[in-house]
Amino acid sequence: MIDFSKADAHIHLFEGGYQGGSLTSRPGVEVDELLCYQSLMKDHYIETALVVGFEGDPFCSQNNNFLAELIPYHPWIYALAYCHLDHQPDLIPQLENWKMKGFQGISLYLLEESDYTKLLAIPLEFWEWLVQNDWLVSVNSFGALWGPWKVVLKKQPLLKMIVSHLGLPGRQTEIPSRE
Numbered sequence: 532m533i534d535f536s537k538a539d540a541h542i543h544l545f546e547g548g549y550q551g552g553s554l555t556s557r558p559g560v561e562v563d564e565l566l567c568y569q570s571l572m573k574d575h576y577i578e579t580a581l582v583v584g585f586e587g588d589p590f591c592s593q594n595n596n597f598l599a600e601l602i603p604y605h606p607w608i609y610a611l612a613y614c615h616l617d618h619q620p621d622l623i624p625q626l627e628n629w630k631m632k633g634f635q636g637i638s639l640y641l642l643e644e645s646d647y648t649k650l651l652a653i654p655l656e657f658w659e660w661l662v663q664n665d666w667l668v669s670v671n672s673f674g675a676l677w678g679p680w681k682v683v684l685k686k687q688p689l690l691k692m693i694v695s696h697l698g699l700p701g702r703q704t705e706i707p708s709r710e
Contacts, residue, residue, distance in 0.1 A: 545585075551588060565601065582611065584634075595613055613640075616653070636669065638670075650680075651679055671694065
């Protein structure tokens with residue numbers, strides 16, 4: 532069991548660094564995110580990290596493969612594979628494949644209403660596999676788009692799920708009421 536008191540809750544590692552408008556996307560800048568992160572681990576006594584896979588942009592379309600290459604050499608990586616909901620007939624074989632590569636869960640990015648049609652169409656066997664294999668599901672979503680999760684969680688109350696980035700609540704002009 533992981534000592535989560537010495538864990539980083541959510542990081543990304545990309546081959547060639549994050550290219551989404553960050554410093555590493557500037558011409559001539561090269562950053563080895565793995566080495567950089569390992570130096571931060573040492574400085575801050577971090578022993579493990581939840582590494583959330585993401586393949587939602589062209590620069591990182593092979594992020595799962597990159598993470599799968601790192602897993603055997605870095606036991607501190609607790610990796611979650613980015614799950615494409617467009618490939619529903621192949622979901623269980625894909626989970627088995629990721630498990631063999633050392634992944635310990637999946638990451639889902641559900642940022643459009645159409646994503647929830649896909650979510651609700653996922654067969655019960657998929658969720659059962661995640662529960663039976665004690666896998667973690669990291670979800671990025673926001674606002675009213677969290678509603679359909681009630682259906683999933685009602686059917687699978689033992690599903691281990693993390694609401695990433697506190698559910699992306701958006702900016703508030705005043706303190707929200709209890710309601």
